[in-house]
Amino acid sequence: MIRDITLGQYYKKDSIVHSLDPRVKLVATLVFLVSLFISTNIFAYLFATIFLIIAIYMCRVPFKFIIRGLKSLLILLLISIFFNLFLTPGKIVLSLGIFKITKEGIIIAIKMAIRLIYLVIGSSILTLTTTPSKLTDGLEKGLSFLKVFKVPVAEIALMMSIALRFIPILIEEVDKIMNAQMSRGADFEHGNIIEKAKSLIPLLIPLFVSAFKRANDLAYAMESRCYSSDAIRTKLRPLKYKKIDYMTYAYLLLYIILIFLTRYIKIDGIIKFERFL
Amino acid sequence: MENISIKNLIVDFDITNEENEIISKKRVIDDISLSINEGEFICIIGKNGSGKSTFVKCLNALILPSSGDVTIYGMNTKDESNLINIRRNIGMAFQNPDNQIVASIVEEDVAFGMENLGFESEEMDKRIDESLNILGIKDSRYSQTNKLSGGQKQKVSLAGILCLKSKILVLDEPTSMIDKNGRIDLLNKVYELNKNQKITVILISHYIEEIKYADRVLVMNNGKIINDDTPKNTVLKEEILLEAGIELPYITKLSKLLKEKGKNLKGNEFTVKELCQFLK
Numbered sequence: 001m002i003r004d005i006t007l008g009q010y011y012k013k014d015s016i017v018h019s020l021d022p023r024v025k026l027v028a029t030l031v032f033l034v035s036l037f038i039s040t041n042i043f044a045y046l047f048a049t050i051f052l053i054i055a056i057y058m059c060r061v062p063f064k065f066i067i068r069g070l071k072s073l074l075i076l077l078l079i080s081i082f083f084n085l086f087l088t089p090g091k092i093v094l095s096l097g098i099f100k101i102t103k104e105g106i107i108i109a110i111k112m113a114i115r116l117i118y119l120v121i122g123s124s125i126l127t128l129t130t131t132p133s134k135l136t137d138g139l140e141k142g143l144s145f146l147k148v149f150k151v152p153v154a155e156i157a158l159m160m161s162i163a164l165r166f167i168p169i170l171i172e173e174v175d176k177i178m179n180a181q182m183s184r185g186a187d188f189e190h191g192n193i194i195e196k197a198k199s200l201i202p203l204l205i206p207l208f209v210s211a212f213k214r215a216n217d218l219a220y221a222m223e224s225r226c227y228s229s230d231a232i233r234t235k236l237r238p239l240k241y242k243k244i245d246y247m248t249y250a251y252l253l254l255y256i257i258l259i260f261l262t263r264y265i266k267i268d269g270i271i272k273f274e275r276f277l
Numbered sequence: 278m279e280n281i282s283i284k285n286l287i288v289d290f291d292i293t294n295e296e297n298e299i300i301s302k303k304r305v306i307d308d309i310s311l312s313i314n315e316g317e318f319i320c321i322i323g324k325n326g327s328g329k330s331t332f333v334k335c336l337n338a339l340i341l342p343s344s345g346d347v348t349i350y351g352m353n354t355k356d357e358s359n360l361i362n363i364r365r366n367i368g369m370a371f372q373n374p375d376n377q378i379v380a381s382i383v384e385e386d387v388a389f390g391m392e393n394l395g396f397e398s399e400e401m402d403k404r405i406d407e408s409l410n411i412l413g414i415k416d417s418r419y420s421q422t423n424k425l426s427g428g429q430k431q432k433v434s435l436a437g438i439l440c441l442k443s444k445i446l447v448l449d450e451p452t453s454m455i456d457k458n459g460r461i462d463l464l465n466k467v468y469e470l471n472k473n474q475k476i477t478v479i480l481i482s483h484y485i486e487e488i489k490y491a492d493r494v495l496v497m498n499n500g501k502i503i504n505d506d507t508p509k510n511t512v513l514k515e516e517i518l519l520e521a522g523i524e525l526p527y528i529t530k531l532s533k534l535l536k537e538k539g540k541n542l543k544g545n546e547f548t549v550k551e552l553c554q555f556l557k
């Protein structure tokens with residue numbers, strides 16, 4: 001049952017987005033998220049939408065995979081829309097008994113909804129087109145400047161990738177222990193929260209014991225294979241920027257400039273977002 | 278040529294109480310002296326807790342001697358400056374393949390040792406190719422490690438060691454987590470490496486049948502080596518095997534029974550082939 005959880009949702013495909021350097025994709029996602037939060041008018045949202053459509057089109061991942069992440073966000077989305085819609089004070093547009101919808105409420109609710117949806121889609125594209133190990137590589141290389149401040153970036157990245165590798169193994173282990181304990185009469189499904197938490201103890205203790213044993217074994221295996229934290233390690237596939245990566249950085253720069261420029265668009269005759277509503 | 282030399286090796290583990298104070302010492306390796314020559318195939322057998330794993334961990338300085346010396350190609354394990362060179366020369370694979378694979382993709386895991394030693398990408402690529410080829414798992418190069426079978430996982434860890442071109446291969450019960458076919462397959466590959474490339478192999482096994490690959494069989498009991506002989510002679514020493522708590526191979530038992538019944542057998546056969554030859 002637990003084994004069905006899939007971690008990392010990489011979708012294999014040959015596309016330009018897949019082949020981009022993970023650092024570029026990380027920066028692009030960051031830039032996109034920032035752009036969403038500095039967007040104030042309809043033009044900024046328009047550019048963000050175009051940006052997103054281009055990314056969706058270029059990554060060649062089926063649309064239904066991209067929006068799958070939205071499902072888990074649905075409740076959060078509805079709650080945020082509900083609160084913004086009904087609880088923002090301002091000019092009343094519609095009133096349904098005690099609930100009053102205001103003009104400001106509608107605007108904020110729409111903005112929030114767009115931001116949340118775009119945010120999830122944007123980060124989904126990142127994780128769908130980049131393997132977890134590429135992501136860690138990207139983070140390691142991208143954050144390597146932190147070494148100056150004595151942050152052990154390489155070690156942290158190695159820890160992350162080892163953690164990723166052991167997650168499926170530990171999940172399987174949880175499954176095994178659960179079955180073993182259930183066959184001895186343990187009950188993980190019934191009872192109140194406190195009882196449920198208590199019933200986890202016979203699950204967690206064997207899990208910790210085995211995780212420590214695994215860690216110990218792994219440490220021996222790594223040392224046998226000449227691992228030492230002071231040595232300078234090389235990479236089998238070192239990250240290297242290609243032409244397309246530099247071009248993408250240029251487009252990103254252009255995009256963020258456009259987003260900033262939208263703040264100064266105030267031409268009469270063009271209906272402003274607010275007035276439109 | 279001698280490549281491993283062990284003199285009066287003793288390993289004591291500290292037994293501590295809850296406050297981390299040493300309350301006593303437990304002798305796990307008890308005065309072992311031994312030398313192993315290049316190209317030999319050594320098999321170590323003995324019951325659980327007899328000190329086999331501790332012994333091999335002394336070879337590549339994962340555990341340092343409490344007293345005595347372990348010397349690999351003239352390098353003493355006690356000397357910290359020898360550490361990397363010793364470990365380069367001794368490849369070590371352990372029992373549970375899941376606990377020794379570091380990366381999620383096969384080629385990345387195979388490369389781990391070379392990355393630690395600062396190899397160039399092209400060289401790594403070449404060696405990954407070679408070692409996967411030797412073990413016959415070239416097709417799995419880009420597979421996810423946790424989707425492989427036990428035997429394949431163990432081969433991946435072996436490939437990670439082979440690509441360092443170690444001259445000594447130490448395998449600590451490498452086949453105990455994999456099925457029979459995987460076991461035979463893996464050991465045949467190791468045997469070929471030993472014969473073709475003169476790699477010294479030290480195999481710890483708890484399947485007595487596996488001693489058939491060896492030139493020398495070491496039997497361990499309570500931290501001591503109580504037998505150092507050929508497989509043929511070893512299976513004849515019933516008292517020693519009894520003392521070490523090891524059962525005879527099934528075929529040997531059969532051949533002994535047949536011998537008692539007056540058949541013309543030696544009582545030390547342990548492969549089906551040998552037995553058949555005599556029965557013809």
Ligand SMILES: Nc1ncnc2c1ncn2[C@@H]1O[C@H](COP(=O)(O)OP(=O)(O)O)[C@@H](O)[C@H]1O
Pocket residue numbers: 290291303305323324325326327328329330331332
């Ligand atoms: N880190 C340790 N601390 C204390 N005792 C240990 C440690 N590791 C192993 N032992 C003990 O040393 C003995 C030999 O263990 P080991 O070398 O693993 O035997 P084998 O591999 O033959 O089963 C066992 O009795 C074990 O309990």
Ligand SMILES: [Mg+2]
Pocket residue numbers: 329330449450
């Ligand atoms: Mg052992």
